[in-house]
Amino acid sequence: MVLTIVIAVVGVLVLASAGLLVVTRARRGTEARHRAPGVPHAAPSHLRQGPASPAPEGAADAGAVGQVAAGALQLGPRPALRDRLDRARSLFGGYLEQIRARAVDETTFEELEEALILADVGVRTTTALLDDLRSRVRSGEIEGSSGALLGALRADIEGLFAGDSAELATAPPGSGGPTVWLFVGVNGVGKTTTIGKVAAREAAEGRKVVLAAGDTFRAAAGEQLETWAGRAHAQLIRGAEGADPSSVIFDAVQHGAARGADLVLADTAGRLHTKVNLMEELRKVRRIAERPPGKLTEVLLVLDATTGQNGLVQARQFTEAVGVTGIVLTKLDGTAKGGVVLAIRNELGLPIKLVGVGESAADLVEFDPKEFVAALFE
Amino acid sequence: MVFPGSVGGPTNLREPMFDTLTDRFEGILTRLRSRGRLGDAEVNEVLREIRVALLEADVNLAVVRDLVERIRARCSGAELSKSLTPAQQVIKVVSEELTTTLGGEPFKLSYASKPPTVVLLAGLQGSGKTTASAKLARWFKQQGRHPYLAAADLRRPAAVEQLRILGKEVGVPVFSEPTDPVEVSRKALAEAERVGRDVLIVDTAGRLSIDLALMAEVRSISSALRPDYTFLVIDAMTGQDAVSTAKAFNDALELDGVILTKIDGDARGGAALSVKQVVGKPIAFVSTGERVADFDTFYPERLASRILGMGDVLSLIEKAEREYDAGVAEKAAERLQKGQFTFEDFLEQLQQVKRMGPLQGMLGMLPGVPKEVRDAKIEDKDIGRIEAIIRSMTMAERRNPDLLNGSRRLRIANGSGTSTTDVNNLTKQFREMQKMMRTLGPIAGLGRAKARKTARNRKVKGGRVTPSPRGAR
Numbered sequence: 001m002v003l004t005i006v007i008a009v010v011g012v013l014v015l016a017s018a019g020l021l022v023v024t025r026a027r028r029g030t031e032a033r034h035r036a037p038g039v040p041h042a043a044p045s046h047l048r049q050g051p052a053s054p055a056p057e058g059a060a061d062a063g064a065v066g067q068v069a070a071g072a073l074q075l076g077p078r079p080a081l082r083d084r085l086d087r088a089r090s091l092f093g094g095y096l097e098q099i100r101a102r103a104v105d106e107t108t109f110e111e112l113e114e115a116l117i118l119a120d121v122g123v124r125t126t127t128a129l130l131d132d133l134r135s136r137v138r139s140g141e142i143e144g145s146s147g148a149l150l151g152a153l154r155a156d157i158e159g160l161f162a163g164d165s166a167e168l169a170t171a172p173p174g175s176g177g178p179t180v181w182l183f184v185g186v187n188g189v190g191k192t193t194t195i196g197k198v199a200a201r202e203a204a205e206g207r208k209v210v211l212a213a214g215d216t217f218r219a220a221a222g223e224q225l226e227t228w229a230g231r232a233h234a235q236l237i238r239g240a241e242g243a244d245p246s247s248v249i250f251d252a253v254q255h256g257a258a259r260g261a262d263l264v265l266a267d268t269a270g271r272l273h274t275k276v277n278l279m280e281e282l283r284k285v286r287r288i289a290e291r292p293p294g295k296l297t298e299v300l301l302v303l304d305a306t307t308g309q310n311g312l313v314q315a316r317q318f319t320e321a322v323g324v325t326g327i328v329l330t331k332l333d334g335t336a337k338g339g340v341v342l343a344i345r346n347e348l349g350l351p352i353k354l355v356g357v358g359e360s361a362a363d364l365v366e367f368d369p370k371e372f373v374a375a376l377f378e
Numbered sequence: 379m380v381f382p383g384s385v386g387g388p389t390n391l392r393e394p395m396f397d398t399l400t401d402r403f404e405g406i407l408t409r410l411r412s413r414g415r416l417g418d419a420e421v422n423e424v425l426r427e428i429r430v431a432l433l434e435a436d437v438n439l440a441v442v443r444d445l446v447e448r449i450r451a452r453c454s455g456a457e458l459s460k461s462l463t464p465a466q467q468v469i470k471v472v473s474e475e476l477t478t479t480l481g482g483e484p485f486k487l488s489y490a491s492k493p494p495t496v497v498l499l500a501g502l503q504g505s506g507k508t509t510a511s512a513k514l515a516r517w518f519k520q521q522g523r524h525p526y527l528a529a530a531d532l533r534r535p536a537a538v539e540q541l542r543i544l545g546k547e548v549g550v551p552v553f554s555e556p557t558d559p560v561e562v563s564r565k566a567l568a569e570a571e572r573v574g575r576d577v578l579i580v581d582t583a584g585r586l587s588i589d590l591a592l593m594a595e596v597r598s599i600s601s602a603l604r605p606d607y608t609f610l611v612i613d614a615m616t617g618q619d620a621v622s623t624a625k626a627f628n629d630a631l632e633l634d635g636v637i638l639t640k641i642d643g644d645a646r647g648g649a650a651l652s653v654k655q656v657v658g659k660p661i662a663f664v665s666t667g668e669r670v671a672d673f674d675t676f677y678p679e680r681l682a683s684r685i686l687g688m689g690d691v692l693s694l695i696e697k698a699e700r701e702y703d704a705g706v707a708e709k710a711a712e713r714l715q716k717g718q719f720t721f722e723d724f725l726e727q728l729q730q731v732k733r734m735g736p737l738q739g740m741l742g743m744l745p746g747v748p749k750e751v752r753d754a755k756i757e758d759k760d761i762g763r764i765e766a767i768i769r770s771m772t773m774a775e776r777r778n779p780d781l782l783n784g785s786r787r788l789r790i791a792n793g794s795g796t797s798t799t800d801v802n803n804l805t806k807q808f809r810e811m812q813k814m815m816r817t818l819g820p821i822a823g824l825g826r827a828k829a830r831k832t833a834r835n836r837k838v839k840g841g842r843v844t845p846s847p848r849g850a851r
Contacts, residue, residue, distance in 0.1 A: 218540070307617055308615060333586060
């Protein structure tokens, strides 16, 4: 099977490319580095042991001018989602009251469908939610104005998250090694920032935190995490650029165990879930992160709230590869509503753990379904 | 595999990705074949499918409505074509409408009469501005220009450092200083003029469109620079919100175009369609991969077929064109057509194909590849096994597979750590390929010429948004 495919593809490509190459003399540009772990940039993982740069704010790099969250350790009270989110982002904009007062008819359903789809809930989950409501209206279970219907929809969405806990699991005390949380996701969703914020939160609660700079691919990802490590007074374990991420995480866990750390937060390079070799690499990272003395208790998929239906595919693929245990939904303070998490919860059963609603460390809060739904509706 | 703390609830991970639109249409439209016209009932049914497909591709709801109406106008009552199945015919209409919407005025870049040409990049956090800046710089360099990069993202920790590293990689100098973004931009411009760089690319911090303070900041950067081009950098995975983001940035900055990033994933990129339709600005560039070379100007018809889930064979060919060694491929094709293709050639080609990246990715770009094949796991190991078998052959055997008798096969199997069945399979498949390719040979080259012609035709008719009557083509 595989053989047939390989041969066919090679054959087709030979013909296609040769056919056109005769016409257009190709210029070749392969000087760019390939992203095989450690191939062109093979360098031993240089551990930077000891307290990683407790650098004062702003000194870590010139780019950190005008930094967010100066003195991030003073985490204020948990901000209410409602206060952080713009009212204009509500599903129904200004006309919620109008809908509420009307009788239930097909227009109401159309409006609800439109609102849910515009919130990126996706066709399938939207249809499932509304079909259920329709049949309940028909059976007389829901009666009265559209207000009752809206209430029922709200309850249904909240019900999707019933039984979930936003608490992040830790290893039982006395288990002889640090708890390990692994952060994964596609490029640009905010993994490194999330880790920085989580580190600040956990450190503020008195935990000893080690950060593993497992993103050895993106330029300056290590420096970015270093700045956050400085803010959170966490230790940072880094490898050379292009080093094997597993080795960095392995070293971080070893280091954490030796220093009696409570928690190791492992960063990974952003990767599109379609890149087979990179997902393989991530599988390996997970296997290594699981090794004693570390106790891997959470694999968190970081998801950007602006993501559309591809979020579901991401969640599916990352779960298949590394057993995602929960979602961190970032950048919810923009105009995007992050409705794809409903589809993810509905179809994959993955709970939402944390929600990012701003740039400071205090703005990463536990997910509360009531609040989330209230922010959608009000 | 059981993971500790694994989730409860229904997990249907293996659920198939959605079928291609063509497959779905075939189902609806097969019963049509006997009749002469597309009836309203069938068209409605098909349009519902199209609507769902477009929404699942993250095309904005308002844009979907508009498109569906245009497609309806062209489909209902249309005469059935003799050469196409009804499904193909509808697909053609849909694809044409999408291409028209995406295309329109193609993006044309002209350089400022008084250099430097200033390019400003803006967008949400994590959309890929910094990477796109470096890629764009490399692109300008390839056009024979002398770009200069300004790192005006002073918010995200290490963003400047990231741009410096990328700048070094593409061989373009980077300007920055720890002052403020407006100051950095202004000085970068002065510096570019002083040292005689003719293109200035300014990377800015990611910002939310509703963050008034930051939107004001980017506006003041813009008024300080008076950029010749302002691009919105937008992630191909963006959902319905793409429209409000694009609108807000367009209102604040007067965009000239869009750079679409991360289209190397499997997101269908419907956001691009929404943005194009809503702000009316062309998609100028697409970022197609993680390496700095993975950056290209935009081809509407490719994205149209991608939104429809129809593969992206043109991109594949381009990739081959870039990575393949021209001489070697030319020779190989010649030999293939003459039936002289040997294992030696095959091995050489395999090396080239491997350079293009994982085979799995390429498979996804080929249209009409059955789902089972697309989902088949092809690992480097499998290719390694094929290589091992060929490398265990003597030169004479590689050139003349007829030599391979039982004892030779056994020797090869032992030498490569495989079984004789593996060796037999390979030789059998190889022969079949030879046979198949000999008949296909000359067509491949022609196909390309034809594709170019079509692309040109499309450009000519680009810009039309109103439903075009069938006779127009």
